[in-house]
Amino acid sequence: MSFFVGSNMYAGYGASMILNGCDIAVDKGKIAVIVGPNGAGKSTAMKALFGMLPLQKGSVFMDATDITTLRPEQRVIQGMGYVPQINNVFPSMTVLENLEMGGFVRRDDLSDTISDIFDLFPILKTKQNQPAGELSGGQRQQVAVARALMTQPKILMLDEPTAGVSPIVMDELFDRIIDIAKTGVAIIMVEQNAKQALQIADTGYVLVQGENKFNDTGAALLANAEVRQAFLGG
Amino acid sequence: MIDVANAITLLANYIIVPSLAYGSQLALGALGITLVYAVLRFSNFAHGEMMSFGTMIAILMVWLFQSIGISIAPLPTALIALPFSIITTIFLLLILDKFVFRYYQSQRVQPVTFMIVSVGVMFFLAGFIRFIIGTSKKNFADGERFIIKASEFKQMTGLAEGLSIRTTQAITVIATLILVTAIFWFLNKTRMGKSMRAFSDNEDLALLSGIKPERVIIVTWMLVGALAAVAGTLYGLDKGYKPFVYLQLVLPIFAAAIVGGVGNPIGAVIGGYVIAFSEAFITFAYKRFLTYLLPDEWAPDGLVQLLSTEYKFAVSFVLLVIVLLVRPTGLFRGKTL
Numbered sequence: 291m292s293f294f295v296g297s298n299m300y301a302g303y304g305a306s307m308i309l310n311g312c313d314i315a316v317d318k319g320k321i322a323v324i325v326g327p328n329g330a331g332k333s334t335a336m337k338a339l340f341g342m343l344p345l346q347k348g349s350v351f352m353d354a355t356d357i358t359t360l361r362p363e364q365r366v367i368q369g370m371g372y373v374p375q376i377n378n379v380f381p382s383m384t385v386l387e388n389l390e391m392g393g394f395v396r397r398d399d400l401s402d403t404i405s406d407i408f409d410l411f412p413i414l415k416t417k418q419n420q421p422a423g424e425l426s427g428g429q430r431q432q433v434a435v436a437r438a439l440m441t442q443p444k445i446l447m448l449d450e451p452t453a454g455v456s457p458i459v460m461d462e463l464f465d466r467i468i469d470i471a472k473t474g475v476a477i478i479m480v481e482q483n484a485k486q487a488l489q490i491a492d493t494g495y496v497l498v499q500g501e502n503k504f505n506d507t508g509a510a511l512l513a514n515a516e517v518r519q520a521f522l523g524g
Numbered sequence: 525m526i527d528v529a530n531a532i533t534l535l536a537n538y539i540i541v542p543s544l545a546y547g548s549q550l551a552l553g554a555l556g557i558t559l560v561y562a563v564l565r566f567s568n569f570a571h572g573e574m575m576s577f578g579t580m581i582a583i584l585m586v587w588l589f590q591s592i593g594i595s596i597a598p599l600p601t602a603l604i605a606l607p608f609s610i611i612t613t614i615f616l617l618l619i620l621d622k623f624v625f626r627y628y629q630s631q632r633v634q635p636v637t638f639m640i641v642s643v644g645v646m647f648f649l650a651g652f653i654r655f656i657i658g659t660s661k662k663n664f665a666d667g668e669r670f671i672i673k674a675s676e677f678k679q680m681t682g683l684a685e686g687l688s689i690r691t692t693q694a695i696t697v698i699a700t701l702i703l704v705t706a707i708f709w710f711l712n713k714t715r716m717g718k719s720m721r722a723f724s725d726n727e728d729l730a731l732l733s734g735i736k737p738e739r740v741i742i743v744t745w746m747l748v749g750a751l752a753a754v755a756g757t758l759y760g761l762d763k764g765y766k767p768f769v770y771l772q773l774v775l776p777i778f779a780a781a782i783v784g785g786v787g788n789p790i791g792a793v794i795g796g797y798v799i800a801f802s803e804a805f806i807t808f809a810y811k812r813f814l815t816y817l818l819p820d821e822w823a824p825d826g827l828v829q830l831l832s833t834e835y836k837f838a839v840s841f842v843l844l845v846i847v848l849l850v851r852p853t854g855l856f857r858g859k860t861l
Contacts, residue, residue, distance in 0.1 A: 363734045372732060380725040383718070391722045394715075395734035437733070 293317045293353060294445045294476050300347035301338045308334040310500040311348070314478065316493065318444070321467065321477045323508060325484040325521060326497035332480040333375065335497065336449050339478065340372045341365050352445065367395055371443030375450045375480075378434035381423025385414050388422050388433050392440030400440065407436045410469060428459030435466070445476040452483055464490050485522050488512050496521055526683070531816040533685040537674070543797070543804040545693040545762055548700035551796025552755035553773065554780035555707065556748045558792040561781070562724040563744040564625070566638035569774060571752060573649035576770035577616060578753030579760040580657050582609035586664045598668035600691065602761050609757055614749035620645060621745050629741070646771075653767050661766040665692055692762040703754055704793055707747065711789060716743055724787065772837065776803070779840035783847045785854025794855065802843055803836045 292315035302308040308331040316322035324332050337343040339350055341362045349358040357365060362372070380388050389407065393400045408415035411432045417425060422433045431451055438446060451467070452460040460483060468490055471477050481487035488494045491508030496517060504517055511517050553575060560568040568574075585605035595601050628641055671694055674686025711717040716739075723730040723740045731737065756770065763769075776799050784795025810828040818824075831839065847854060 362732055366732065366734055374729065374732070377726055378729060380722045380729065382725050383721055387718055387722075390715075390718060391730070391733050391735070394719060394722075437729075 291315075291351065291354060294478070295351045296335070296339045296348070297351070298348040299335065299338050299345055299350075301334060301343050301345050303343075307346075308500050309338060312338075312497060312500055313502055313505075314339060314495060316445070316476045316478050318476050319471055319474045320492040321471050321479065321490055321508075322493040322495065323484075323487045323491035324478070324480045324495045324497055325487065326495075326503070327521065330497040331500040332497055333449055334500070336372075336447055336478070336480055340370065340447055363395075366441055366443075369441070369444035371438035371441055371446045373434045373438045373446070373448045373451060375453060379422040379430055379437065382421055384419050385422055385425070385433055385436075386418040388437050389440050392437035395441060403440055403442060407439055410439075410466060411436055428455045428463065431455060431459075431463060432466070435463075435470075439470070443475060445478065446470060448477065448479040450480050450482055452481065460486065485512070488522075527816040529681075530683050530685045531813050533677075533681075533683055533687050534813050534816070537685065537687045539801070539804045539808055541687070541689055541693055543800040545696045546804075547797035547800030548696050549755055549759040549762065549796075550776055550780045550800055551793040552700055552703065552751050552758070553777035554784065554792035554796045555704065555789055556751040556755065557777060557781045558784075558787055558789055559744055559748055559751070562787040562789075563720060563740060564629070564638075566635045566642060567778070568642045568748075569639065570642045570646040570649060571748075571777065572770040572772075572774035573646050573653065574613065574617065574749070574752040575756030575759070575773070576653050576767055577649055577756070578609045578613040578749075579756035579765050579770075580653050580767075581612045582606060582753070582757040583657065583662055583664045583760070583765060585609065586666075590666070595666070597666070598691070600665050600667040600695070600761060602664060602757055603695070606754065606757055610750045610753040613753040614746050617745040617749040617752075618742065621741065650767065650771065657767070659767055661764050662760075663764050665761050665764075667691060690762070692758075696758045696762055699754060699758060703751070707751070708789065710747070720744060775837055776800075776840040779844040783843055783854055785856035788854065788856045791854050791856030798855075799840050799843065803839045806830045806839050807833045807836050 295315045297313050299309050299312045300307060312331065312335055314322065314324065314335060324335060326332055334343060338345055341360055345358060349356055351357065352368060352370070357368060360368065380391060383391065386404070389404055390400060393403065413429055414432055414436060417429065422430060425433065435448065435451065448467070452463055455463065464486065467477060467479070479487065488508040488511055494504070494506060494508045494511040495502055496504040496511065504511060504514065506514070512522070553571065557568055557571050560566065560571070582602050582605040585608045586601045589595065589601050589605060594604070596604055624641065624645060628638055668691050671689045671691055672687060674688040677687045678684070711721055719730070719735045720740050720743060722733065723735055723737065759773070780795035780799045781792050782795070783798055784791025784793070808829065811824055811826065814828055815823045
């Protein structure tokens with residue numbers, strides 16, 4: 291079994307089911323990317339994996355432990371990090387304070403982690419005393435990712451980290467995400483920019499109607515004619 | 525030259541010193557309102573009565589101390605009553621939180637509903653306070669009344685105009701300085717204070733980060749209780765305590781919070797002084813001031829008063845409307861209401 295698994299997940303809002311038996315898995319140091327058309331349940335799958343949406347059926351395992359019933363903040367303590375798609379920073383607080391709040395559950399000294407993060411995102415070091423709300427879109431996304439890294443998570447979940455940033459910034463963010471994976475963190479990412487995201491993916495999931503439609507390595511999905519035709523615009 | 529000195533003394537005596545004191549009281553009140561708005565996300569109309577409650581406790585303690593002969597003359601006895609007032613007010617707010625506000629929090633009601641709940645609490649507290657201490661005016665300022673008397677000042681400087689500074693005014697300004705500094709230090713430097721700001725900024729992300737909302741809310745009510753007790757007691761000490769006045773006080777306090785930018789603590793403090801100084805500058809009769817400065821033949825016949833003092837609440841209203849029209853987020857970019 292993989293390090294982190296969501297298996298046979300059924301979930302939805304009220305009577306309408308969004309996820310219909312979706313499976314997601316990722317190993318340490320690997321990147322899993324979830325792509326699919328609008329309304330396929332990508333973000334819902336992320337919420338279900340993180341415990342923000344209760345599963346009606348199915349379960350979530352981390353390190354072979356069942357964490358299906360844990361609340362999101364308990365999962366953070368267990369080693370999960372989550373970067374929401376929107377409103378993912380504390381806008382009136384400085385970059386440094388954002389990081390401190392990211393590590394709120396930790397009682398030990400945060401300075402080592404903060405300096406590691408500043409090595410990873412050098413721009414944040416120069417902007418550390420500026421309110422996060424005054425940064426550019428790309429920099430703000432870096433703050434959002436950095437905030438989630440403060441708990442030194444074993445698995446990092448990113449909900450469309452490149453939404454609304456320029457292509458150059460997107461490439462840079464993807465590079466950073468690869469760097470993070472190299473340190474042994476498992477990464478699950480939902481992406482609109484499917485082609486670029488699949489290029490860095492170890493595993494790709496194409497979600498349609500809340501079910502796994504295709505499930506292969508990123509390169510294989512990119513090479514798959516049917517996937518290209520239907521989901522990647524030829 | 526003497527004329528200019530006289531004119532400045534006149535302004536200092538009638539505008540600057542009283543407005544600094546009144547502005548401090550408004551600033552403390554507005555800070556309380558802004559904290560509730562930032563963290564609990566509703567307009568707390570009961571804040572005036574919370575201040576009134578704190579003042580009532582302080583008065584009861586002052587009477588107790590006076591009856592057993594404890595005093596710290598020349599300072600007013602109210603200063604040693606203040607800690608008791610703060611603790612009791614905090615206790616009251618925590619009870620209100622547990623039995624009233626907590627329920628609506630768990631129901632995730634609209635801010636408007638919450639506001640109406642606070643109006644209910646306001647009426648309850650108003651009745652409760654009148655039940656205990658009555659409706660008549662109470663003076664509880666004792667000790668030395670003046671730091672500088674107008675007559676002494678005149679003798680000292682030889683000016684025609686006197687400057688008087690009352691002990692209560694000086695205490696108000698100093699206490700505000702200490703309390704505001706402490707609150708800002710708490711909000712910006714401590715883990716708990718930062719988590720309060722984080723909760724105010726982005727509640728969902730704060731929850732994801734493991735910040736516990738119950739603790740944030742309790743600490744907020746404790747800060748608000750301390751602020752309300754001190755603001756109310758200082759106001760009562762300075763101007764005499766009358767329960768009804770605290771109902772009227774809610775308007776300039778809200779105006780201060782909104783003018784400064786509701787939800788923004790710095791804005792609340794600045795807003796308090798803006799309101800106080802505007803009220804004073806607009807309702808002041810400039811006749812004597814101009815007589816000093818202008819050549820004799822230009823001296824004005826009328827009072828040269830823009831608005832009579834009975835209308836001073838209108839000033840906060842007008843300022844409120846102007847700010848909402850021109851800059852709805854307030855001077856310091858708070859949240860929009």
